[in-house]
Amino acid sequence: MDDVGSERYRSGADKRPRLEDVAARVGLSTASVSLVLRGVPGPSERTRQRVLKAAADLGYQADRTASLLASRRTRLLGVMVDIHSPFHAELVEHLHAAAEEVGYDLVLSTQTRTRDEHTAVETLLAFRSEALILLGPTAPADTLAALDRKAPVIAVGRRIADAELDVVRTADDDGVSQTVDHLVGLGHRAIVYVDGGKGVIATDRRRGYRTAMRRHGLGAHIRILHGDNTEAAGERAARHLLDSGKLPTAVVAFNDQCAIGVLAALSRADIAVPGEVSVAGYDDDTLSRLSCFDLTTVSQNAREQARQSVAAAVERLDQGRTEPREVVLPPRLVVRGSTAGPA
Template sequence: MARATVRDVAAETGLSIATVSRVLNGQANVAEHTRELVLRAVERLGAQAPRPRSRTRPGAVHVRCPYLLTDYFGLIVTSVAEELSKHGRRVVLDAGTSAQKASVLPSLGSGDVAGAVLVLPPEPAEQLVRLRDRKFPFVVVDPRTELPRDVAAVSAAHFAGARKLVAHLVELGHRRIGVLGGPRDWLASDSRAAGYAAALADVGVLPSPELLRHVDEPTEENGYLAARDVLELRERPTALVAFNDKMAVGALRAARERGLSVPGDVSIAGFDDLDLSRATTPELTTVRQPVREMGRLAVTLLLRLLDRYEVDALHVELATELVVRGSTGPAR
């Protein structure tokens, strides 16, 4: 059978020669039903027309998480690696606190690395914008700072989760609520603080600055120190909300040292719903983040970018869920 030409395919489908050429050259600006129409015509004409070129960028995926891979970060990185493996992508892992010492962003795009997943990157937004301007595909998981709308990012609904948590405490009669916040320069800290304030504002209460503490690193020890400080106030809070479950565990220790019962004297709640939250006595009321799904969705977004598809929803927030357990109760 004679070789089918682009003109033959155009005549067969009723499409323009330019449209058929875009399909056969693997360009992205073609509707999916049009692409299928052309490929079926090619098959009917004897499959002698040129095959569409692959649009997928080949190469490995750089996964950067400059933190210890325990609990929260470990779950994200594991889900990212597992999802990439399903798609046959090799992973180049850069993890651990030592990875904070030097940014790898300027070097991304060289060698056989096709794209990247960046977990809570410590670099300023300007560096991420420069990486975007180089047309290098990447997705940010849990961004530290506010990002432009055209930088792909996946996060949890921090504001909504924090608002639900404090609304739960408000329903129990709490009005004097201490906040053990995370690092001041983390976007999640700001979003959660705004959620706490919104729930209090719903009942006409303004947050008290004396009840707010921020830590440089959200660890159990820092949660203990921050909670101890707040619980020493002359008019102590009736409830404490911590940036994460680790800090909430520290707050439980601080309450026990002062002879306070939980939740009888003070209610304590965390955030993340790690396994740790179910290993305490009492078990922690917390906000469940879809941590594994964040990693999987980041890979889905990245693969679409690597396939050179246009992605409309570049900023994706996944819903959180309030999990009520024994560490919260009615205010005295």
């Protein structure tokens, strides 16, 4: 096609470019061009580059709606996300990248203080999501298994005993255990844990704290304060410690948000961190990396969790896998400036 023809496409004087036009430009069949534009493996890298350049030069845009209607598929992965969680936000970013690599897109449905998990999931199904990637679901295992019979379910971040669905998670108990090992190695003995409330994730992390303290012969020093996954819970726990007059030398919090609440309350009370009290969290979310917090924490490897979650969905949808699968990733302690030896 000459420059005048290309310009007519750009100006809208003719109808928009079709798949056949791209195929004619590169001298390939429409089937080969379609493979490239859908990201399907097979064509060589040289062919891929030629097709993508021709499509860009012509201003070609795939009619995704028509294609999906013809195949009776949406190629949408539904993701349930807690709107208040920085870690979930990071997971979603990686999920988008992983989904795009295999020709899928995401539909997001949020949990809020007034919008529960059931409503979020029903919205994803209403948008014809082909598989559901649920971040930190709290529904009973049998409820999730029943949902899996409607659409493949990938539960992310939560252990499910005898799971009848796919699970991608890190070993939460091991992550907290690594944190306690680190603090004991620095010389701490009075190590307090701020709990995450109800649920399997909180249970596993709490167990990791108890197990590690006993392993180090510190069972008599076990001290667990009520909390949840919010900054406010961390502040309440820290104020309780301050009011009791029995400050520990170290605090381990259920997650980074809770740990940041602890840091805020200690700062207002002019308690130096880590000079007087060391503080550690869990998740390695974006806030923990800010220099103002510089928080020692546990990485759950959000990128790999996202990659494994999308891979599990594709195996169920495109490859016909029916047996449930659990992927347990090793957590990794990230030591920053909020922990040091006791004074």
